Amino acid sequence: LVIVLDFGGQYNQLVARRVRECNVYCEIYSYKTDIEKIKAMNPKGIILTGGPNSCYEADSPTYTKELFELGIPVLGLCYGAQLMSHVLGGEVKLADVREYGKTEVIIDKPESKVFAGVSTPTICWMSHFDYIAQVAPGFEISAHTADCPVAAAENAEKKLYAIQFHPEVLHTEEGTKMINNFVKNVCECAGDWKMDAFVEETIQSIREKVGGGKVLLALSGGVDSSVAAGLLSRAIGKQLTCVFVDHGLLRKDEGDEVEGVFGPNGQFDLNFIRVNAQERYYNKLAGVTEPEEKRKIIGEEFIRIFEEEAKKIGAVDFLAQGTIYPDVVESGLGGESAVIKSHHNVGGLPDYVDFKEIIEPLRDLFKDEVRKAGLELGIPEKLVFRQPFPGPGLGIRIIGEVTADKVRIVQDADAIYREEIANAGLDRSIGQYFAALTNMRSVGVMGDERTYDYAVALRAVNTVDFMTAEAAEIPYEVLNKVMSRIINEVRGVNRVFYDLTSKPPGTIEFE
Numbered sequence: 001l002v003i004v005l006d007f008g009g010q011y012n013q014l015v016a017r018r019v020r021e022c023n024v025y026c027e028i029y030s031y032k033t034d035i036e037k038i039k040a041m042n043p044k045g046i047i048l049t050g051g052p053n054s055c056y057e058a059d060s061p062t063y064t065k066e067l068f069e070l071g072i073p074v075l076g077l078c079y080g081a082q083l084m085s086h087v088l089g090g091e092v093k094l095a096d097v098r099e100y101g102k103t104e105v106i107i108d109k110p111e112s113k114v115f116a117g118v119s120t121p122t123i124c125w126m127s128h129f130d131y132i133a134q135v136a137p138g139f140e141i142s143a144h145t146a147d148c149p150v151a152a153a154e155n156a157e158k159k160l161y162a163i164q165f166h167p168e169v170l171h172t173e174e175g176t177k178m179i180n181n182f183v184k185n186v187c188e189c190a191g192d193w194k195m196d197a198f199v200e201e202t203i204q205s206i207r208e209k210v211g212g213g214k215v216l217l218a219l220s221g222g223v224d225s226s227v228a229a230g231l232l233s234r235a236i237g238k239q240l241t242c243v244f245v246d247h248g249l250l251r252k253d254e255g256d257e258v259e260g261v262f263g264p265n266g267q268f269d270l271n272f273i274r275v276n277a278q279e280r281y282y283n284k285l286a287g288v289t290e291p292e293e294k295r296k297i298i299g300e301e302f303i304r305i306f307e308e309e310a311k312k313i314g315a316v317d318f319l320a321q322g323t324i325y326p327d328v329v330e331s332g333l334g335g336e337s338a339v340i341k342s343h344h345n346v347g348g349l350p351d352y353v354d355f356k357e358i359i360e361p362l363r364d365l366f367k368d369e370v371r372k373a374g375l376e377l378g379i380p381e382k383l384v385f386r387q388p389f390p391g392p393g394l395g396i397r398i399i400g401e402v403t404a405d406k407v408r409i410v411q412d413a414d415a416i417y418r419e420e421i422a423n424a425g426l427d428r429s430i431g432q433y434f435a436a437l438t439n440m441r442s443v444g445v446m447g448d449e450r451t452y453d454y455a456v457a458l459r460a461v462n463t464v465d466f467m468t469a470e471a472a473e474i475p476y477e478v479l480n481k482v483m484s485r486i487i488n489e490v491r492g493v494n495r496v497f498y499d500l501t502s503k504p505p506g507t508i509e510f511e
């Protein structure tokens, strides 16, 4: 176990992730965590993260000097490095020149254990306004930059390492190597931890936390809530109840697929409640064309249904959520605060659900790690590698009024599109792709007959963060095949468009 002590920096989770990438187990704790608790966990190493404060100011986060006297290796990063120097008698000051961005770092001590195999100079990511002006007694400078005399320092005998830059950020070209060096060469971690261990450990900790209590989870069938359901089921079996609301706006056969995995004939032990609310939704959405109003109705209706089910179940001890780390970041919340997923798939939390505490087993993981955990749990690949799907579902991929017939059209067209993308081997390389139903009808001819039917729009985008996106370049033959299959197989469609718009100015979805 390596402990990451969180001092409020923006890259803390990345530090943890890099450590896990070295196959070393790691947990993040607040800097407020008592030293006795840390000692009791008997970690092989401790990493102090960056943070926004100045360590020499009175009310800034700090830590007792004793931490550095335990004989446990400590790596301080940025604020953590400054704090280590400050607490141990060095001097930290406001720098004349603020360093920000990619910076050339010259390694002065190539024999340092953390810099083993690292080239000099090496490009590192800097972001600081304070600097270590004077290293603490017993420390030796191991790297510098043009503007910063102490880019790294160490007291190798005491296994204390201070690094001013951010090795956890990928812009630091050899950063992963440095973190690997610290955990393997200095902490002497074996590096045999894998995702199966995360799964086992999480199952254990869920058991300890939940005890004999009851847990309720809203299962959407998306990757995150599915993996959360899998973990909870393995931990506490029938103490878990999952409510799956089929709002009739899912992709083709998706409701049945979710039921197949988590329902009574599936591989997981839990109480599975499927609410077939298709009619209820179509009735609510009849005649509604304004996109925001549609979204609101879909979200609110979900909450009402979930509340109704929760009332039937009665009081539960925990409400589980599939919150993953990027949701925490997007909600603008850092390490220590308790978070309710504000980026919830369906637009908010129910007002009335009688529970005592939230449980979020995936809170520290990134999407690809969640997927790995899902595979580890035996959740089918089809579900684990599902693309992002918006909470309001096909409701925002049908422009204008939603009707049962339009849902059928878009489901069938989308299923063909997905099948052909997979046949072309493109399904894992395109960020997100789907069919949408425009609200436009036009004249066509089919088998000598005049048609007056709908136009389907195909969308496919590549994106890093879903904030910006480019239309994907799908080979023409693939698009052509999709077009011809949709026209031939989906009744009610006589035209197919490919949407070339990037985001901005477009959005990925249509409403």
Ligand code: XMP
Pocket (backbone or CB within 6 Å): 344, 345, 346, 388, 389, 390, 391, 392, 432, 466, 503, 506, 507, 508, 509, 510
């Ligand atoms: P836009 O259309 O805003 O979509 O460019 C960006 C990404 O967000 C997804 N999306 C949603 N996801 N609830 C969600 O959970 C929503 O209401 C929602 N709206 C859009 C969209 O699929 C894309 O991946």
